[in-house]
Amino acid sequence: MFQKILIANRGEIALRVARACRELGVRTVAVYSTADADSVVRRYADQAVCIGPPPPRRSYCNVAAIIEAAKMTEADAIHPGYGFLSEDPDFAEICAENGLVFIGSPPAVMASLGDKSVARTLMRQAGLPLLTGSAEAARNAADVRDIADAVGYPVIIKAVAGGGGRGMTVVWSAAELSRAYTRTRAAARAVFGDDRIYVERFLERARHVEVQILCDAHGGGIHLGTRDCSVQRRHQKLVEEAPAPELDPDRVAEMCRDAVRGALSVGFTGLGTVEFLVDEDQAHYFIEINSRIQVEHPVTEMVTGCDLVHEQLYVASGTPLRLRQEDVVARGVAVECRVNTEDPDRGFVPAPGLLERFTPPAGPFVRVDTHGYPGYRVSPHYDSLLAKVSVWAPSRAEALGRAERALAEFDIAGPGVVTTIPFIKQVLADTEFRKGQYSTGLVERLVAD
Structure with a gap:
């Protein structure tokens, strides 16, 4: 078992992980932004390190600050909780490069599963049932229209890099498709930095x-x-x-x-x-x-x-x-x-x-x-x-x-x-x-x- 775990998260999940660690005799390091200076987990953990100002990209998603905090406190593993960096394969690789265990799946597995188009292909090969739709990421608007016409409306357009319920648009008719395609791609680019999308049949009562x-x-x-x-x-x-x-x-x-x-x-x-x-x-x-x-x-x-x-x-x-x-x-x-x-x-x-x-x-x-x-x-x-x-x-x-x-x-x-x-x-x-x-x-x- 680990000796010390840095919890790269905040809120209730950070406290949940800290409690589990204490029960197992594992010491903990809480990281916090200046907005969370009065957080419960900061007081509960064995050590606490401020990693930046309130915006997540400058604190809870600030990889350099988190790695430095882990090194400074001599942590041997990082628990990412959910959200933030929890499914970021690049972060997991950086942890490994710095001698830290990332508590999650291997980076290559996360990368494959994080790409929803690749994940669909892998699960199809494993014999799991899938809704009819894109075999791979759609190339352009014409590709999306061809897939939607073949599948039949309603369809749902999803971001390949999506997660957490974001980057999805339900399309009920061909008249809505062009606008939905543009909007979903823009949202995917803004949220995930990846504007690739795919299409699948939408179940109305699922x-x-x-x-x-x-x-x-x-x-x-x-x-x-x-x-x-x-x-x-x-x-x-x-x-x-x-x-x-x-x-x-x-x-x-x-x-x-x-x-x-x-x-x-x-x-x-x-x-x-x-x-x-x-x-x-x-x-x-x-x-x-x-x-x-x-x-x-x-x-x-x-x-x-x-x-x-x-x-x-x-x-x-x-x-x-x-x-x-x-x-x-x-x-x-x-x-x-x-x-x-x-x-x-x-x-x-x-x-x-x-x-x-x-x-x-x-x-x-x-x-x-x-x-x-x-x-x-x-x-x-x-x-x-x-x-x-x-x-x-x-x-x-x-x-x-x-x-x-x-x-x-x-x-x-x-x-x-x-x-x-x-x-x-x-x-x-x-x-x-x-x-x-x-x-x-x-x-x-x-x-x-």
Whole structure:
């Protein structure tokens, strides 16, 4: 096991990793921007280093500053969390060049999976089902039109380098295609520095189901079941649950086998997520593989009793998998609700500010991952995620009731601060959602209503 890990992230995930390290007797280094000088993780970690001003490119994405902090504090590994540099193969290579272990998949694997066109080709070769669409990145607008005409509308245009729900546009007719193509390419160039795009069939009533995987460097790989992440706004998740409800067990088993097979076929190691779309007939189609810990990992931990960060660290240190597939048994149902500082009534625009009151819920089988506290100022420079409220219960109905109770207890107030809690309560009360028969269009429908 490592002696000291630098956590190249902020917020709740940085604190989550720091806690796991402390439990394993591993010392930690927190890095922080000047905007996060009062962060909880800075006080919690064994050491802390300021790496720059608030803009991420000058702090949390400042590779030189992070590497220098790791060297200065004599860290032997870097945990990137999620977002920022977590799936950057160049950063992983730089870590290796400086004698640091990057806690994630190998750079070459991340590079292949980060290119969605290449990833589709690799998974097709591994035998995973894919939606019809581009065999490779589209060359130009005429190419996009030919593919869309062949696939049939609606289609979705996606950035090859996309991730985090960004760089996607649904196109409902040929009349919209040219403008959507131009807009998506421009967005991809601005966000990812890569304007390549591809096209695939769009499922109107699909569910977003993902499989948690864990693979070691010795050829071993297991899954830890499914999560349903269909409650999304602008392709960003709001509510997740494990296991995915109302799915045929045989279909689930097939999806999980596909996830492990696909990951091992490309030499994947570490903790990751294989994402699928599931149609109304419960057929599943590969979307992507994320080479990092996911925001929604707590629900998997709650139903399996497995600490995913612990296992991630053991695998990164070279230890063979400590779990066999038969050791993984899901019990009950867990639901996670993301509390973001956003205003749902204004299109989910960020609504940061000073937290004058901040009292998270408690009680049996309630877990709150957060970096907030009374007096904390939510920064406008970063993601709006403030807290994750996760609950567990023996049945889905009980878990949803517990989630409603927990959200009702959450007391957050401050000048300008608005959260997604009222909207999530609407989601939990929705008839389709209660039946477990919802799709990725749920949020759009609720907003329209």
